[in-house]
Amino acid sequence: MENFTKRTVTATFDRTSHEATFNKNSECVKASLRRTRTIEKIQTSKLGTPSSLALDQLTPIRKSPRKSKTAQVKIRKAVPADKAPILEISKNLWSGHDYLPLVWDDWLADTDNRLIVATVNGKTLGVAHAILQTPDVAWLEGVRVHEQYRGHGIAGKLNKALVEWARKRHARVARLCTGSSNQASRKHLERIHFPVLQTFQRLDSTRGLRAKPAGVNATRRSSKSLWNWLRTRSEFAENRAMYSDGWTWHPLTPQAFKKNVAQGRVLVASKNRQPSACCILLDEDEVITAGFVAGEPRDVGKLIRMLRYQIRRKGRETLRVLLPLKSPMIQALKHSGFEKTAKIIVYEKFLG
Ligand SMILES: CC(C)(COP(=O)(O)OP(=O)(O)OC[C@H]1O[C@@H](n2cnc3c(N)ncnc32)[C@H](O)[C@@H]1OP(=O)(O)O)[C@@H](O)C(=O)NCCC(=O)NCCS
Secondary structure, three states, X not given: OOOOOEEEEOOOOOHHHHHHHHHHOOXXXXXXXXXXXXXXXXXXXXXXXXXXXXXXOOOOOOOOOOOOOOOOEEEEEOOHHHHHHHHHHHHOOHHHOOOHHHHHHHHHHOOOOEEEEEEEOOEEEEEEEEEEOOOOEEEEXXXXXXXXXXXXXXXXXXXXXXXXXXXXXXXXXXXXXEEOOOHHHHHHHHHOOOOEEEEEEEEEEOOOOOOOOOOEEEOOOOOHHHHHHHHXXXXXXXXXXXXXXXXXXXXXXXXXXXXXXXXXOEEEEEEXXXXXXXXXXXXXXXXXXXXXXXXXXXXXXXXXXXXXXXXHHHOOOEEEEEEEOOOOHHHHHXXXXXXXXXXXXXXXXXXX
């Protein structure tokens, strides 16, 4: 029997959890979180005492200046019994605001993805997850290693196993992201030679606007001409043909674009009946996120004013924009009152 109690809540997600997770760690929250209609919030305070990790082959990093090279780390598919030890690891992260408890059941139940754990002598002390975003692109996430057993390359082993899984499924690349302030994560990725694809600046503003700007609309019509305009923009290349929902970077394919258009998530500014700026949005958890922006700065300015108008009209707390680190729009947004709140690094490995 599980040694914790669960309380079912029907909110989408606790925003402060998102914030805390992202600010302290800046890892991407899984898109499946959004698919979750009912979220089970774990009452971590009721978790039982941690089970003893008597790992005779893996010396805890805290107790030994030298890292053990004889660790018999095994990687296997996660099973329901891994939930308790993984939640135990998770509850110590980011002041108990890790998102992993919220997605664990979905991840375990989803047969299209891969949820794996690392064990030593049968004890579960690490976890990681992967999905195929498209047949070509795998997204890796949710890597966690027990606090006392870090620095032994366990995250590297988990990563390798997910990369192998993606390769077997004929994915061409594996991607993931981490916050620039997460030194351990960055070191681990450097150590396993996972190359950086692009760094993104996150900017937030809470300032709304009363007046609705003219010439900006959410398009729901055929997106072909807009797509042709967009894919030739320099911003498309700088975004590495990806858009973000704030937590995950998704491949920006014609299909994904069409879907976003159909969902009313694409905002377009026009001049002489031609698109002059465009952004892809997510409106969720009190935050409107522009996870892809293209166009001349003046026209993008119009989009931003429309978004400011929307946060006021819809009563959202924050307007968030994610831009490639070298985007000239960062300065423009700073001048108009946005604050830089995080840098997120997206990595990509070719799978050959
Ligand atoms: C990031 C994490 C998964 C790495 O796991 P791991 O198995 O310890 O990875 P590695 O063994 O490759 O060690 C990574 C490096 O980080 C170092 N490290 C550990 N804690 C650190 C810290 N707080 N600050 C800086 N470096 C740290 C390790 O010493 C090691 O460096 P080295 O290669 O020079 O020896 C693990 O630290 C963890 O679970 N962190 C909390 C969850 C998290 O941040 N997940 C990633 C979200 S993107």
